Amino acid sequence: MLRKMISLLMIAMMTGMLSCTTHYAVTNVSRSRMLIDNTYDGKMDMQTASFMQPFTLRVDSLMSPVLGQAATPIEAYRPESPMSNLLPDILVWAAAQYGETPDFGVYNIGGMRASFAKGDITIGDVFDVSPFENHICFVSLSGEKVLELFGQIAYRKGEGVSKEVRIEMTADGKLLNATINGQPVDPGKTYRISTIDYLSHGNDRMAAFKSCTDRHDITDDGGLGRSIIMRYIQDCTSQGVLVKSEIEGRITIKE
Numbered sequence: 001m002l003r004k005m006i007s008l009l010m011i012a013m014m015t016g017m018l019s020c021t022t023h024y025a026v027t028n029v030s031r032s033r034m035l036i037d038n039t040y041d042g043k044m045d046m047q048t049a050s051f052m053q054p055f056t057l058r059v060d061s062l063m064s065p066v067l068g069q070a071a072t073p074i075e076a077y078r079p080e081s082p083m084s085n086l087l088p089d090i091l092v093w094a095a096a097q098y099g100e101t102p103d104f105g106v107y108n109i110g111g112m113r114a115s116f117a118k119g120d121i122t123i124g125d126v127f128d129v130s131p132f133e134n135h136i137c138f139v140s141l142s143g144e145k146v147l148e149l150f151g152q153i154a155y156r157k158g159e160g161v162s163k164e165v166r167i168e169m170t171a172d173g174k175l176l177n178a179t180i181n182g183q184p185v186d187p188g189k190t191y192r193i194s195t196i197d198y199l200s201h202g203n204d205r206m207a208a209f210k211s212c213t214d215r216h217d218i219t220d221d222g223g224l225g226r227s228i229i230m231r232y233i234q235d236c237t238s239q240g241v242l243v244k245s246e247i248e249g250r251i252t253i254k255e
Contacts, residue, residue: 063124068233070121071242076112079158079169079251083112083129086245087225088162090232091136091194098218100138102194103180106149107160108204111196111225121233121243130226134196135219139212143187149208150185151175156205158251162194167251176254196225 076083088105095102114128141149153159154169154176161167168177178185185191195209197217202210221227236243 063122063127065123066120067123067126067230068121068237069242070116070118071244073118074116074243074245076109076115076160078109078156079253080247080249081109082245082247083115084109084158084160085163085248085250086243087112087130087229088160088194089245090229091196092162092164093232094136094228095138095194098136098138098216098223100194100216101192102138103191104164105160105162105194106153106199106206107196108199108206109159110204111198112160116243123230126226126229126233130224130229132198132225134198134225135217135223136225136228137195137197137200137218138214138216139193139195139200139209140190140214141193141208141212143185143189143191145208145211146180146191146193147175147178147185147187149206150178152206152208153251159204159206161250163248163250165250168254169251171253171255 072082074082074086078084084107087107091105091107092102111132111134112129113131114125116125116129150165150167151174153161154167155173157169157173164181166177166179166182167175169175180191193212198204199206200209200212200215200217202208217223233243
């Protein structure tokens with residue numbers, strides 16, 4: 001965002017938008033690329049490092065506490081993965097805290113920005129996985145729209161769906177079959193869904209959510225996706241169990 005603002009400011013200055021006169025004109029625009037990698041890691045600027053140290057210590061103190069442990073690596077990929085199974089399951093798990101009983105949960109893989117390594121899961125790890133300000137949200141969709149949603153998930157070659165859902169699709173992204181709790185989706189029934197507010201508005205090409213009704217948005221900080229993930233991990237720890245998630249055949253490709 002800062003880079004974009006600076007770019008817009010420079011363009012405005014070059015085009016005379018910030019000047020009272022209008023006789024200036026752009027004659028040339030050039031740019032260069034700055035590579036940001038580990039080139040200078042071995043040549044640390046000690047003055048900069050000294051300046052950053054108090055901030056680094058503060059961030060580390062906030063992000064390093066351990067919430068629990070992962071039994072195995074938990075990664076995100078299509079069509080189905082441990083992370084894309086875990087996060088929608090967590091959204092369904094959290095529903096009781098808000099008086100909701102959803103039929104299933106949906107979480108977009110694009111919103112899963114990192115993985116959990118086997119072993120300790122820290123607060124910082126959760127921020128890496130869920131860095132956005134997305135809140136949990138409960139909505140209703142007709143069965144007809146649920147089928148449309150599952151078709152869009154198939155077109156996307158898979159998204160995160162909770163354990164209640166089974167989707168069969170072709171390799172080129174066409175929906176073949178879908179069930180919820182082992183039953184075919186009833187076009188005339190209304191289904192309750194636990195998801196995040198970003199998706200509930202039809203984003204990430206899941207436009208079926210635009211037809212949702214009976215919204216229940218949890219807008220406080222406790223309803224943030226990462227806050228809920230942290231509570232789930234802490235709950236596992238309090239019960240003496242590791243965080244686990246496996247491939248279960250929720251989304252399968254049929255040739």
